[in-house]
Amino acid sequence: MTMNNKTLTGSSPKPQNTPLDDPLALDLTLRPKTWDDYVGQDKVKQNVRIIIKAASQRKDPSVEHILFYGGPGLGKTTLSHLVAQEIGANIKITSGPAIERAGDLAAILTNLEEGDILFCDEIHRLSRTVEEYLYPALEDFKLNLILGKGPMARTMELNVPRFTLIGATTRLAAVSSPLRSRFGAIFGLNFYEIDDIKKILARSARLLNVVINDEALTILAKSSRLTPRFANHLLKRVRDFAQVQNQSSVTAEIARFALDSLEIDEQGLNDSDRRILQTIINKFNGGPVGLQALAAATAEEEETILEVHEPHLLRLGFISRTPKGRVATRLAFEHLGYHRPKGLGL
Numbered sequence: 577m578t579m580n581n582k583t584l585t586g587s588s589p590k591p592q593n594t595p596l597d598d599p600l601a602l603d604l605t606l607r608p609k610t611w612d613d614y615v616g617q618d619k620v621k622q623n624v625r626i627i628i629k630a631a632s633q634r635k636d637p638s639v640e641h642i643l644f645y646g647g648p649g650l651g652k653t654t655l656s657h658l659v660a661q662e663i664g665a666n667i668k669i670t671s672g673p674a675i676e677r678a679g680d681l682a683a684i685l686t687n688l689e690e691g692d693i694l695f696c697d698e699i700h701r702l703s704r705t706v707e708e709y710l711y712p713a714l715e716d717f718k719l720n721l722i723l724g725k726g727p728m729a730r731t732m733e734l735n736v737p738r739f740t741l742i743g744a745t746t747r748l749a750a751v752s753s754p755l756r757s758r759f760g761a762i763f764g765l766n767f768y769e770i771d772d773i774k775k776i777l778a779r780s781a782r783l784l785n786v787v788i789n790d791e792a793l794t795i796l797a798k799s800s801r802l803t804p805r806f807a808n809h810l811l812k813r814v815r816d817f818a819q820v821q822n823q824s825s826v827t828a829e830i831a832r833f834a835l836d837s838l839e840i841d842e843q844g845l846n847d848s849d850r851r852i853l854q855t856i857i858n859k860f861n862g863g864p865v866g867l868q869a870l871a872a873a874t875a876e877e878e879e880t881i882l883e884v885h886e887p888h889l890l891r892l893g894f895i896s897r898t899p900k901g902r903v904a905t906r907l908a909f910e911h912l913g914y915h916r917p918k919g920l921g922l
Contacts, residue, residue, distance in 0.1 A: 606780050607654050616772040620763045628662050637691050640760030641741040645748040649805025650765040652744035656695045667693045672701030678709045685736040692739045699743035700750035714758045767802040776804050786815050787825035795831045801844040856904040864901035
């Protein structure tokens with residue numbers, strides 16, 4: 577295999593084991609630690625920093641509650657850590673499904689300190705009962721707990737430290753309206769530009785001690801679904817291919833070979849994505865086809881199609897939603913190399 581070492585980023589990989597061999601430590605290492613390291617989402621970063629600076633000038637003990645929404649891997653958790661770092665606060669992490677009862681919420685909030693940040697991932701999965709207890713905590717920093725049942729029940733009011741709640745969700749519409757209204761700022765994270773993904777990959781390559789040229793960075797960026805998390809996963813897999821083949825650097829040739837082996841094409845589609853498109857085209861004549869029928873024909877769960885595959889296919893313009901179901905577009909036919917019958921719309 578030939579090597580092309582033009583425009584290399586990083587240094588030669590070290591053969592001995594390092595803390596980066598631990599996948600969890602690896603993900604934490606790649607997470608940006610400063611605002612300058614966090615590439616992309618410039619408007620969101622600017623607005624968040626204004627909120628923090630204004631609160632600091634007013635000497636407020638906490639900033640307003642913030643809600644981030646967007647697809648998985650776009651940087652919601654990283655932004656929350658940067659907010660905590662900016663204001664010098666501790667950050668406590670939980671998730672919607674983890675808070676099952678009012679007692680769970682009380683235990684979390686009473687263990688916070690003044691000015692702490694509580695980060696709640698997948699906040700749309702909070703139960704409605706827990707939400708009701710959360711509202712006065714967000715507005716008045718009080719918890720009103722009901723002790724006992726029936727005629728012996730009584731209410732106990734607990735003061736909780738002033739804190740900032742940062743929520744993250746992949747489904748903004750699933751967050752109840754009363755809960756959304758408690759957030760002082762709501763920011764949506766968008767997909768990244770190719771150039772931004774290349775910058776992220778170049779930084780990750782340096783941290784991983786991976787030597788990679790610019791052409792290989794471009795190939796990975798185009799296949800990344802424009803998502804930093806997915807881009808970093810691709811980089812780690814390509815690094816593995818280079819290591820196993822005893823290559824000292826990642827070239828375009830290695831990147832293409834690795835993506836082919838992983839069955840990921842230049843648009844970031846994997847085998848399951850293509851199977852969905854092929855099913856719509858071959859079994860349903862390009863559509864329309866309902867979600868249930870599509871799930872049954874592809875042996876995929878409906879939720880998996882809705883939340884994992886469909887967002888990327890819609891963004892690329894490969895499928896379209898109509899009142900009668902999903903339809904494969906002209907772009908999908910062209911991408912898969914199929915002849916598109918005359919008379920089909922889209």
